[in-house]
Amino acid sequence: MTEQVIGSNSEVVFHFSIKLSDGSAADSSKVHNKPAKLVMGDGSLTENFEKCLFGLKAGDNKSFQLAPEDAFGQPNPDNIYYLDRSKFGVDVPPKVGTIVAFTQQDGTELPGLIRDVAGDSVTVDFNHPLAGQELTFDVEIIEVTN
Structure with a gap:
C-alpha cells in the first residue's frame, strides 16, 4: 500500500502550533490534544498555507513562516x-x-x-486577533485520506 500524500482534495488530520514573531505561542491543537481536520481546498486555510502542506504525508513534521496575508490577513x-x-x-x-x-x-x-x-x-x-502578524506554523501530519 502506498503512502497517501497531501493533494488538492485530501482530508488531513494534523496537530498545529502557531507562534508569533517573538517566539511566543499563540495557539496549539496539542493543548487539549484535539487535532485539526480539514479537506484541502475547503476554504479553511489560505491558498499559500495549503501550498505548504502539499506533498506531506502521515508522520511528517514541518515548520513554515507565513506573512500576514497568507495567515489571518491584514486588519480591516x-x-x-x-x-x-x-x-x-x-x-x-x-x-x-x-x-x-x-x-x-x-x-x-x-x-x-x-x-x-x-x-x-x-x-x-472584529478583526481576527492574529491579523497583521507574521506567524510560524509547526504542523505534525497524523492522517491523510485521498
Missing part, C-alpha cells in the same frame, strides 16, 4: 465598530482588552475585542 478598518455603552449589560461592562461575543442576526456569535472606551463610545475590533 471596516471591522472596527463604535458602539454605544448602553449596548453592554451591567454584567459585562466594557473594559479595554476584553473579548466579548456579540450575537449576530443569524444567531451566530462573533467575538470582538474592546480596544477603547471613551465616555459613552466603545471601540470594538
Whole structure:
C-alpha cells in the first residue's frame, strides 16, 4: 500500500502550533490534544498555507513562516465598530482588552475585542486577533485520506 500524500482534495488530520514573531505561542491543537481536520481546498486555510502542506504525508513534521496575508490577513478598518455603552449589560461592562461575543442576526456569535472606551463610545475590533502578524506554523501530519 502506498503512502497517501497531501493533494488538492485530501482530508488531513494534523496537530498545529502557531507562534508569533517573538517566539511566543499563540495557539496549539496539542493543548487539549484535539487535532485539526480539514479537506484541502475547503476554504479553511489560505491558498499559500495549503501550498505548504502539499506533498506531506502521515508522520511528517514541518515548520513554515507565513506573512500576514497568507495567515489571518491584514486588519480591516471596516471591522472596527463604535458602539454605544448602553449596548453592554451591567454584567459585562466594557473594559479595554476584553473579548466579548456579540450575537449576530443569524444567531451566530462573533467575538470582538474592546480596544477603547471613551465616555459613552466603545471601540470594538472584529478583526481576527492574529491579523497583521507574521506567524510560524509547526504542523505534525497524523492522517491523510485521498
